[in-house]
Amino acid sequence: MPTATFRIWRGDAKSGAFEDYSTEVSQGMVVLDAVHDIQAKQANDLACRWNCKAGKCGSCSAEVNGMPKLMCMSRLNDLPLDKPVTIEPIKAFPLLKDLITDVSWNFEVKKKIKKFKPRPPDAADGTWRMAQEDIDRVQEFRKCIECFLCQDVCHVLRDHRKHDEFIGPRFLIYVAALEMHPLDTEDRLEELRKAHGIGYCNITKCCTKVCPENIQITDNGIIPLKERVVDDHYDPLGWIWKKLKKNR
Amino acid sequence: MPDYQTFQHDVLVIGAGGAGLRAAIEASAAGVSVGLVCKSLLGKAHTVMAEGGIAAALGNVDDRDNWKVHFADTMRGGQYVNQWRMAELHAKEAPDRVRELEAWGAVFDRTKDGRILQRNFGGHRYPRLAHVGDRTGLEMIRTLQDHGIHQGIEVYMEHTVLALLKEGERVIGAFGYERERGRFKIFRAKAIVLATGGLGRAYKITSNSWESTGDGLSLAYEAGAELIDMEFVQFHPTGMIWPPSVMGILVTEGVRGEGGILTNKDGRRFMFEQIPENYRTQTADNPEEGWRYCQGDKDARRPPELLTRDHVARCIVREIKEGRGSPHGGVYLDIAWIKEKMPNAAEHIKRKLPSMYHQFKQLADIDITEQPMEVGPTTHYAMGGIHVDADTQMSRIPGLFAAGECAAGINGANRLGGNSLSDIVVFGKRAGEFAAKFAKENSLGQIDNGKIDLVAREAVAPFENGAGENPYSIQRDLQETMQDLVGIVRNESEMRTALEKLKIFSERANRAGVVGHREFNPGWHTALDLKTLLTVSEAITRAALERKESRGAQFREDCPEKDDRFAKVNTMISKAADGSMQVRLDPLPEMPDDLKQVIEEMK
Known part of the structure; x- marks a missing residue:
């Protein structure tokens, strides 16, 4: 069997370096297979996250030859194997060890987003009716596997480290799924503008490009949300109406 | 402490x-x-x-x-x-x-x-x-x-x-x-x-x-x-089998629910050949009826591909063993064929089975709207x-x-x-x-510090073993043993051999060594998980030995039929005072008459 070299980041927040590992390559292999093989035979303590190995759980996010990817869905035959394949951790979050980063910030952000609040059931059987075409868009957003690759490439987080002011594409899509849910009655537009920092997104669409679920994050999610925020906040008639309502 | x-x-x-x-x-x-x-x-x-x-x-x-x-x-x-x-x-x-x-x-x-x-x-x-x-x-x-x-x-x-x-x-x-x-x-x-x-x-x-x-x-x-x-142990009939790196990944039964059929290398739809007695009245006897069922025809009966998983998995194993399997040792699962029946089949498949489409396209270079998938049984559920x-x-x-x-x-x-x-x-x-x-x-209890010390000492032992046995090798050997000797088709002598091997794996697990430190060390985690894997593997094997019959997911080639002696018992496993694993047969709880009647009515 042919062999290939994998240049993997080893180390923690304090220090680290790339190390080369050579391993046999067989038909159909993905990057995660190579990492597993190296882990089992050459470096038992090589840290990486994974679960499903089928692109469904979003655990094995890493940067393969500089591109944010799920290792389990990255075929080796799509990569040039005549030179080392570099594998390194994602960059938008603090490094813990080897390919593992501390993604806990994401879980804290989600808690701050107002939860789903359905209208009371209105069908005779005590449930709701929803037409398929009215939920297609929400279902697209709900395909998200929380791999956080979109967060990784977002320059607001990756380069400008605005983690305190901006929730990132993953959670803009999360808000979009709630806001566009036919049953939801909550209003999250004010937070979107202020605490969630939607204005920071300047629609470079990097997030959409790396989404392994092909969610049209920018076009179908963020842009419509921006429009809603603008309509809500900068519409003078609406503004007067809201003031009047508040004072009543 | x-x-x-x-x-x-x-x-x-x-x-x-x-x-x-x-x-x-x-x-x-x-x-x-x-x-x-x-x-x-x-x-x-x-x-x-x-x-x-x-x-x-x-x-x-x-x-x-x-x-x-x-x-x-x-x-x-x-x-x-x-x-x-x-x-x-x-x-x-x-x-x-x-x-x-x-x-x-x-x-x-x-x-x-x-x-x-x-x-x-x-x-x-x-x-x-x-x-x-x-x-x-x-x-x-x-x-x-x-x-x-x-x-x-x-x-x-x-x-x-x-x-x-x-x-x-x-x-x-x-x-x-x-x-x-x-x-x-x-x-x-x-x-x-x-x-x-x-x-x-x-x-x-x-x-x-x-x-x-x-x-x-x-x-x-x-x-x-x-x-x-x-x-x-449930072996799901349809896991991916090719290429090797994807072996075992699940292919949803939804494929068959949407009309997918199983065929062998001769193109024969083999599931029609053996329909269990207790499902005969509910099962279609020709492909046309099966298709109508999948399309929601309430007068039609379900196709044999939608029989229970234990049965479908065994039929697939039979086809493979008797030399009618696909090139990589499985059978074909075909959803693309529905284009004969539907004008917009490809779109329909992508809409109903998007992740299957994606999974095969990306990992196996197969377009399931055009080609059949190669599938075989995969360990799925306990x-x-x-x-x-x-x-x-x-x-x-x-x-x-x-x-x-x-x-x-x-x-x-x-x-x-x-x-x-x-x-x-x-x-x-x-x-x-x-x-x-x-x-x-109830209130909180008192923690036994002695017990904690003992568990903690055992848990760090692999570090003291240093360059001992590689935990991944022990895990792999254990997995191969269970796959080969306590898998879909079982017999007593192979399972006795498995028990012997498990004993050896247990000794090897005690010698498992780990390099590096305790921070996020998968080698250490793998070494610690060996203990639970050994316990459940032994339990599966002992229970399978005790049930000397074939029923549901358990197929014993040395006792290939159902046996009334085992029709109303469950195997129970517990740890004896001396630390050994005990198996016994317990009678099933008696079902009330009204539920017995429900079952009769639905037959």
Whole structure:
């Protein structure tokens, strides 16, 4: 069997370096297979996250030859194997060890987003009716596997480290799924503008490009949300109406 | 004793898949403090991989469906060794649990009149599986996760529990470690819910992730609880087999629910050749009728591809063994053929089975709208597990509850597809409810420091062994042994050999060595998981030896028929005073007459 070299980041927040590992390559292999093989035979303590190995759980996010990817869905035959394949951790979050980063910030952000609040059931059987075409868009957003690759490439987080002011594409899509849910009655537009920092997104669409679920994050999610925020906040008639309502 | 960090909760839930999350939500809604331990990050548990749907007799697509039909289907699928009370509660409560998910934000596919759509699945008489394309598990775990995070549940991500702590008979806490820094932690609790899922990693070819090492079963067994039905391991008929790196990855039964057919290398639809007696009246006798069933014709009977998983898996093994398999040692699963029947078949397939389309396209260079898939059986699910009371989900250890795949009884000898997603929410809720009740009635116990020291010492032993045996090699050898000797086709002599080998693996596991330090060290984690894998592997093998017959998922080539002596018993496994594993046969609980009548009526 042919062999290939994998240049993997080893180390923690304090220090680290790339190390080369050579391993046999067989038909159909993905990057995660190579990492597993190296882990089992050459470096038992090589840290990486994974679960499903089928692109469904979003655990094995890493940067393969500089591109944010799920290792389990990255075929080796799509990569040039005549030179080392570099594998390194994602960059938008603090490094813990080897390919593992501390993604806990994401879980804290989600808690701050107002939860789903359905209208009371209105069908005779005590449930709701929803037409398929009215939920297609929400279902697209709900395909998200929380791999956080979109967060990784977002320059607001990756380069400008605005983690305190901006929730990132993953959670803009999360808000979009709630806001566009036919049953939801909550209003999250004010937070979107202020605490969630939607204005920071300047629609470079990097997030959409790396989404392994092909969610049209920018076009179908963020842009419509921006429009809603603008309509809500900068519409003078609406503004007067809201003031009047508040004072009543 | 070193000063370990200690946490305190009324209820501690171990495992954060569907069952664990649902239990945690229920317990915290009852007003008690809840801790939730997960082996991975929150939302990544094995539930996320469930594809086809959640079985519940909503009757949205076929109004002849109701809990009685679902109950009878479940019992028939389980070959009547199920715990009837669990099957009854499950069938009755599943519809409410599905509606509750919708109220918490889940967005299921819809019928034309806007209700929750349901699809056909193996062993279910009517279209019964509420679903979201073929990513139903993701929808469920995300819904539960997003609901749960607003409930004040304390989540401990990337933690693994090594032992349960007891005071007298009662369970009062758990001891484990966090992966990030490798530090030990003590969890004190008044009640504990185990929801650790399956044990597929005991086998080489499996649809299960690294997490599924039977932790909960092993923890409960060591603490004195009983395991039931351990011989019944479900081999899902359709896993990917080519290329080698994807071997075992699940191909949803939804493919067959949407009209997919199984063929051998000669193009023959072999499932028509052998239809079990107790399904004959419900099964189509020609392809045309089967297709009409998949299209919702209420007068048609279901195609034989939708027979129960144990049967379909065995038919596939037969075809392969008799030389009629596909080039890579499987059979063909073909959904592309429906283009003969439908004008827009390719679009339909992509809409109904998006992740299957994606999975084959990306990992196997196969376009399932054009070509057949190559598939073969993969270890998928443990019907066996911790024996619990059907109503409360409490084991025989006071304060120790279990729910979901790690608990057992509802499925009997074979689980119907879709029944696990309903199982986890029905019994997750019950476990949470009764654990909270138990916690309110009991106080915290006293931690035994001696026990903790012992577990901690054992846990760090691999570091002292240094360059001992590679834990990954031991794990691989164990998986190969279980695959070869205690797999789909079993016999006594091979299983005796397996027991001998397990003994050797156990000695090797004691010598397992780990390099590096305790911070996020997968080698160490793998070494620690060997113990639970060895326990569940031995339990499967001993129970399979004890059941000297073929029933459901257990096929013994040395006892190929069903045997009445085993028709009304369950195998029970427990730890004897001398530390050895004991097996005994227990009579099934007597089913009340009204339920017997339900089963008669549905025959």
